[in-house]
Amino acid sequence: MEQTERKTFFADVIVPVPVPGTFTYRVPHALQHQVEAGKRAIVQFGKKKVYAGLVVKIHEELPRNHEPKYLIGFLDEKPIVNPLQLRFWEWIGQYYMSFPGEVMAAALPSALKLNSESNITLSPDYIPDQINLTDNEFLITEALSIQPKLSIAEVSSIVGFQKVMPLLKTMIEKKIIVMEEELQEKFREKTERVAMLHPTLSEGDNLRELMDQLARRAFKQLEILMVYLRETGFPAKPATPVPVNVLLEGAQATATQFKALTEKQVFLPSTRVVSRLGEYHAIKDLQSVILTSAQQTALDEIQQHFVEKDVTLLHGVTSSGKTEIYMKLIASYLEQGKQVLYLLPEIALTTQIIERLRTYFGNKVGVYHSRYHANEKVEVWNKVLDYAQQDNRNEHQVILGPRSALFLPYSNLGLIIVDEEHDYSYKQHEPSPRYQARDAAIVLASMSGAKVLLGSATPSFESYFNAQNGKYGLVKLTERYGGQLMPDIALVNMREEKRRKTAKSHFSSVLLNDIAEAVKAKEQVILFQNRRGFSLRLECEQCNWVPECRHCDVSLVYHKKNNMLRCHYCGYATAVPAQCPSCHSTALKMHGFGTEKVEEELGLIVPELKIARLDLDTTRSKHAFQQIIENFGSGRTNALVGTQMVTKGLDFDKVRIVGILNADNMISYPDFRAFERSFQLMAQVSGRAGRKHRQGKVVIQTHQPGHPIMKYVLNNDFEGLFFQQMSERKKFNYPPYYRIIQIQLFHRDNHTVNVAAYDLAKMLRENTQFEILGPEYPIVSRIKSLYIKQIILKFPRSTSSIPLKEFISRCVVRLQSSEQYKSIKIQIDVDPQ
Ligand code: ADP
Ligand code: ZN
Numbered sequence: 001m002e003q004t005e006r007k008t009f010f011a012d013v014i015v016p017v018p019v020p021g022t023f024t025y026r027v028p029h030a031l032q033h034q035v036e037a038g039k040r041a042i043v044q045f046g047k048k049k050v051y052a053g054l055v056v057k058i059h060e061e062l063p064r065n066h067e068p069k070y071l072i073g074f075l076d077e078k079p080i081v082n083p084l085q086l087r088f089w090e091w092i093g094q095y096y097m098s099f100p101g102e103v104m105a106a107a108l109p110s111a112l113k114l115n116s117e118s119n120i121t122l123s124p125d126y127i128p129d130q131i132n133l134t135d136n137e138f139l140i141t142e143a144l145s146i147q148p149k150l151s152i153a154e155v156s157s158i159v160g161f162q163k164v165m166p167l168l169k170t171m172i173e174k175k176i177i178v179m180e181e182e183l184q185e186k187f188r189e190k191t192e193r194v195a196m197l198h199p200t201l202s203e204g205d206n207l208r209e210l211m212d213q214l215a216r217r218a219f220k221q222l223e224i225l226m227v228y229l230r231e232t233g234f235p236a237k238p239a240t241p242v243p244v245n246v247l248l249e250g251a252q253a254t255a256t257q258f259k260a261l262t263e264k265q266v267f268l269p270s271t272r273v274v275s276r277l278g279e280y281h282a283i284k285d286l287q288s289v290i291l292t293s294a295q296q297t298a299l300d301e302i303q304q305h306f307v308e309k310d311v312t313l314l315h316g317v318t319s320s321g322k323t324e325i326y327m328k329l330i331a332s333y334l335e336q337g338k339q340v341l342y343l344l345p346e347i348a349l350t351t352q353i354i355e356r357l358r359t360y361f362g363n364k365v366g367v368y369h370s371r372y373h374a375n376e377k378v379e380v381w382n383k384v385l386d387y388a389q390q391d392n393r394n395e396h397q398v399i400l401g402p403r404s405a406l407f408l409p410y411s412n413l414g415l416i417i418v419d420e421e422h423d424y425s426y427k428q429h430e431p432s433p434r435y436q437a438r439d440a441a442i443v444l445a446s447m448s449g450a451k452v453l454l455g456s457a458t459p460s461f462e463s464y465f466n467a468q469n470g471k472y473g474l475v476k477l478t479e480r481y482g483g484q485l486m487p488d489i490a491l492v493n494m495r496e497e498k499r500r501k502t503a504k505s506h507f508s509s510v511l512l513n514d515i516a517e518a519v520k521a522k523e524q525v526i527l528f529q530n531r532r533g534f535s536l537r538l539e540c541e542q543c544n545w546v547p548e549c550r551h552c553d554v555s556l557v558y559h560k561k562n563n564m565l566r567c568h569y570c571g572y573a574t575a576v577p578a579q580c581p582s583c584h585s586t587a588l589k590m591h592g593f594g595t596e597k598v599e600e601e602l603g604l605i606v607p608e609l610k611i612a613r614l615d616l617d618t619t620r621s622k623h624a625f626q627q628i629i630e631n632f633g634s635g636r637t638n639a640l641v642g643t644q645m646v647t648k649g650l651d652f653d654k655v656r657i658v659g660i661l662n663a664d665n666m667i668s669y670p671d672f673r674a675f676e677r678s679f680q681l682m683a684q685v686s687g688r689a690g691r692k693h694r695q696g697k698v699v700i701q702t703h704q705p706g707h708p709i710m711k712y713v714l715n716n717d718f719e720g721l722f723f724q725q726m727s728e729r730k731k732f733n734y735p736p737y738y739r740i741i742q743i744q745l746f747h748r749d750n751h752t753v754n755v756a757a758y759d760l761a762k763m764l765r766e767n768t769q770f771e772i773l774g775p776e777y778p779i780v781s782r783i784k785s786l787y788i789k790q791i792i793l794k795f796p797r798s799t800s801s802i803p804l805k806e807f808i809s810r811c812v813v814r815l816q817s818s819e820q821y822k823s824i825k826i827q828i829d830v831d832p833q
């Protein structure tokens, strides 16, 4: 055999573990023709573990410091990640200070990830609060609510002992968890069984003869055949497959009866691949939507801004018809053959909006919902990936999704819309990368040569700042669609109402009168209280003892539904004590109120109301959220009580009254964004009032009616509050003038975390470009049995952040290289929210 000089290739691979950098593997000669960046590769990492990594680079340089292992094989025939995405991942990793493996884990749908460890995940049948859990079971379900899967080793470290298999076995039996198999491709194409008529049957009189025969002896079988012919047409076209399901259902027949037909060679059975995503057809032409002149002007202005600017902010009051503008804009990009990404806060991604888009764009709309099954997500991924092929440009050209939809493999993005751009759910908190999807969208767009439209009735101050100083285009829509008036806002002094004894429970007389009127007029009510549960705190009247969480530094919230005290940070639950464990008094009093209590007491005071509650507790099961919204939309319920969930982009016709039950706890939250956030919440929930038919009314209950923020809310004066807050932010070095990086240290031992935080802060202070706050305890200083200390770093927006981040990383590595601090967990949050 001819001995040509053979080249050796190396592949740099991202491995799905939280370690810096990529790892170099040697490509076996036999696999050389397969190696390509963007393909998943099976690699060995560490002594025993095998993972699916991702090839990011191919080269011929032998690594200097170690002998590379051979790569084991490839999982993909074609790359599943494109070069642009890899650049985007790199930016995310660098900017948000997270490892490549973490970014990859966030980006890929779970069914494309695999590794060699046995993992446990929550069972799809498991519904929290329905089963009594032991302490250990509880800890494991808690961990799984934060991180979708756990290895056996992780389980051991959570419960603190080695032999965890018996525990896991019971949990599997109780249908709390399921075990995933080892190194196995998780994505499976969905197939269905189909049947085709045997070709000879369409010749001559064969079919007629067969039918005669069956009519005499096997009437059910004849019926199956008839259903087939109904589906495919008569005379029979033999090569047309019909799903077996359709045949059986149509003929009300059994599998055995069908089998008899295949044995007689009447049907040839086979299987085919089907999509899980469904078919949709556009049923209306977008031409039929006529923009108002204000909307048309806004659309023109957006397009003019896009000539020069990459980002434009659409500041349009609630119900001004922003969605109509988005749709017209989307259409113009689709015509140019561009892909469009339409980001929404998770919770606003309801059938309402999906259907609105599908009405006009049909199958061009794809949805990437986080509640989708893992396999459905892979199908969406593949559709977006296929878009790069010229011949596949019809489906999924517009993607509607929450923040994770940023990571789909777009190849030709023209536009990203970030709707409700102020929404805090665009920020990922856990796990790393702690990215802000709105900001990341702007970076992705600039890498793709695409434009970004940010839309909100209450823009984030960061975005508004950029629009004010000309970095972004700014377009305003100040009127509601259809001449609808903005709601009338009334401020109610709860101190007065209580003094005069006109309030009933937590409801002012003003609010109750308005609710009564709405009931009379057959209109609806939304009540907002930003805490869930029944009472926020139990307290002993004798000695002031308050029940606290065993694992966290917070007091427990009373939930009446199952008569338990619960921790909202870790989920720990315990029975309500009959007496104070400290002084044995039985005088335990409840303080504060959450949505559960609002629901109950409102029902007692206004029995005519049909009340639904919308909060984390009522929406745990898969379709609950949708169901509650639909019931309210259709009028089956006429009062909606809820947490922030009721503030988000819902479009109802008959809401007359919106009540904000306690504005005080939002305003007094100790955070520099408290006013911005309170204004957004109040304005957004107010925006639900009085849509199509008449002016709505908002009642805000507060103990501090003279609070400075109230006048801005009353006048719907967004700009006034913005400029007032900007001067504060400037004075105290806060965003958008400064950038913030927050470092949190966690450890079981309070002393260890204290000294470590002190040492880290000392190292960080060597760099004088930072302004450093702390170390200090955050508001909740212990969560899930870990003590927390935090350090806040601030630096001017104009300072280049890359060297500073590198410095921070070096300090963290230095700290953790010391034996005593090895077990400290460190979280870094860039631009915390
Ligand atoms: P926003 O997103 O600004 O709160 P929406 O886009 O939801 O507002 O519009 C509010 C309501 O007004 C929706 O029911 C929408 O269908 C309707 N609407 C807005 N603009 C138009 C238009 N040009 N033609 C018909 N209906 C419109
Ligand atoms: Zn007591």
Ligand code: ZN
Pocket: 549, 550, 551, 552, 567, 568, 569, 570, 571, 572, 784
């Ligand atoms: Zn707790």
